[in-house]
Amino acid sequence: MKVIVNGLDLSSAVLTVSKAISSKTTNPVLEGIKIKASGDNLILTATDTELTIEKTINADVLMEGETVVTGRIFSEFIKKLETEQIELSKLDGEKLKIKYSDSESEMQVFPAEEFPKIIKDADDSYFELKQADFKKMVEKTVYACATDDSRPILKGCLFEIENNALTVVALDGFRMSVLSSEVLSSSGNFKAIVPARTLLEITRLISNENELIKIKVSKNALLVEVDNTVLISRLIEGEFIKYRQILPTEFITNVRVNKNLFISSIERASVVAKSDKTNVVKLDIKEDFINVTAKSEIGNVNENIAVNMDGKDIVIAFNGKYLLDYLKSCEDEFVSINLNSPIEPCVISSIVNSDYTYLIVPIRINS
């Protein structure tokens, strides 16, 4: 292999693919970046076997070939050569030679054969929407994914395409976020459960929010291409929770509250409440106001927020963090809170955009 490449291009490509480098692995080749000189391109690939990122940049290829460098070291080294033209060369049985100015350094490599084979067969189904819309749908749901490993299926978001409408669902057993939106095109009705980490990496790749993004899905994998970068991810296998059955549709009490006032109040209550692990914030909902209270050994908070309420008075308690997660990701000025009893799930939605719904399970308290 022998190739001449612009230092800034290389450094930026290394940074992009590095996101897929495995951080916890017993197989050192998974800490590597494969570099392959072919045609007029240098192709960089990193994978942790779940998630793969591949980036292609222009290069002056003098001799085709491939090798695997240690990701972290190579990335750090190349970052300090952004202003140089770099010649990378590798002969059989030798280290990778890196030439720049009148200097020459060498890096240890792994044989390219040891690097996992990447299969790009995710072409069965697809949907397409604006990058900005995709990003928004991820950001408004992914926070509700489970972070522990006890139920792997909850570590991803359900993507459900039905009649050109996309619904994204995430839940962790304590709360659930559901968001629907039209897509610009799709290959028909299908479902896929996409790991939370994959979704976050895709949103990081998004560079021009006005352009389109096409998500291709096969039985086991997802593939997306943005700016000469290809991201491939395994899907989570199994049957997702039947989320429609969980969402109650009739309510006894409905409250409309100013979102920012509600956020500030719950944040202050949480300062006191979160010294306990459950972060219990109690809401005493009456006709004209919510009395927000929290109590722990460090102090107590007692606030009133003006609201509009229909239905029956109710006293109910939640984990303050779960309330804040939804409220902070909601863009509207007012939210609508729908309740039945202190032990039944509550459903919050924005008043303007009712396509964004949040279910939250209360904490039982002795009141």
Place this chain on the structure above:
Amino acid sequence: MKVIVNGLDLSSAVLTVSKAISSKTTNPVLEGIKIKASGDNLILTATDTELTIEKTINADVLMEGETVVTGRIFSEFIKKLETEQIELSKLDGEKLKIKYSDSESEMQVFPAEEFPKIIKDADDSYFELKQADFKKMVEKTVYACATDDSRPILKGCLFEIENNALTVVALDGFRMSVLSSEVLSSSGNFKAIVPARTLLEITRLISNENELIKIKVSKNALLVEVDNTVLISRLIEGEFIKYRQILPTEFITNVRVNKNLFISSIERASVVAKSDKTNVVKLDIKEDFINVTAKSEIGNVNENIAVNMDGKDIVIAFNGKYLLDYLKSCEDEFVSINLNSPIEPCVISSIVNSDYTYLIVPIRINS
């Protein structure tokens, strides 16, 4: 105590004094902030017994008094009340009441009597210079202070005032940084060893770099006042190393090198070298160039930098980090490196501003 205070003023004051809150203590009152309503002021104080920060803000005092709140909790809570007028009140045997809008919360407190007495007697000697100059003198020396506890005297900078000139010295046994500058006024010749942490906190207090700062020093303590904030710190007791005796004055080899080229080269060498703890970067200094090399199991770096050299060729090795610390804090385009032998300390200075000098002990290598 009963006092009405602006939320933003209070939040900003709490943030300022919080820097002196003890993070590792078995005495919970040292995690607190004392708040004292007196005259037209609210005075906030935090201390870890080594460093004390006290901030005075305007307040509408309805009843004088004092109490101690838990620093971290109070700070977090008040930060979320920046837009409010806040009433703080405390009656004997009760919690601190915090009133805002039509809400009322309470915080646990400690008795003010348990808070350490702060003594402000640092009035014997002083020096005065521009805030920007003080900041620069600290930043160019403090990085060379020792960070471990084996020799407490090395955890601070020596401040030596002689004939209206201030010399600041820091050393850790491997390298030493020395910087001299005129001061605008001083009370005469004196010395003090100021803890590194104190110096960093003083530079953080600096708000208007064009204004003056007056550092007052007594036998055991330092006192400085900036913007209604008083910082008091213990000095480090003992006799500092006689730094003038360590600095060689005659050299066999002198090299002038472009600072930025030298930094880039040592940074790349360090990527490879720092996988070993000693971070050995070897310099082979010849008439027209320095050959910079580093080697470890991950690879090797081999670079040439053009230089001007007088004297004898020399091969010498350093910890790359120690070279970078000086080079990065130096403002000039070229630096002058003065050497005698591969086992004797090397002295680096900037060519334009010779008042900033750095001594660095080489690493012995088999070459």
